[in-house]
Amino acid sequence: SQQGEEDPQALSIQEGENATMNCSYKTSINNLQWYRQNSGRGLVHLILIRSNEREKHSGRLRVTLDTSKKSSSLLITASRAADTASYFCATDGGGSNYKLTFGKGTLLTVNP
């Protein structure tokens, strides 16, 4: 079953603009993670936010988490052509759940 769902499915922006992607999920979580995937390659972890955190930063990345709305957003500031990739959110199922479930991803295209 799909726990996280990203929105939009695809996003096209110009270099230098900000990109915002959203993730909604259905059940309680211990943490939410964001990953990036360049075409056909393995996923790379970007950032993890715990359920008791509301915001986290890493370089040009900013992640927010609203557990009351069961949603998260990933903001990439001052985007670059090299940021072109698919972005996935992943959630566990809370408690002692050992599964990490991924959404279907947002395909971000940054045009030079």
Place this chain on the structure above:
Amino acid sequence: EAQVTQNPRYLITVTGKKLTVTCSQNMNHEYMSWYRQDPGLGLRQIYYSMNVEVTDKGDVPEGYKVSRKEKRNFPLILESPSPNQTSLYFCASSPGDRIISPLHFGNGTRLTVT
């Protein structure tokens, strides 16, 4: 270099011919998992393992087997592959026996079953 290594990178086989995709990690991670990725369906978990000799089903385990005899290795076995198992497969690992830490992914195995 810390990494998750999958082999082979590409595999074309025929229906019913048993195959194994190997996965090895050199980071002494407790947790390992297999995912398949299909267009429009995202990544779906096949099996996972919290430690040696401890495995459990993910969301799409039918048609697959796994084993965890050593900490570093977690092979994925298709006893009788079928065309609907044509997919891009990823192995991943994580420190600790809880999926709290980030996953480290291999580079994937693209399997085609004809």
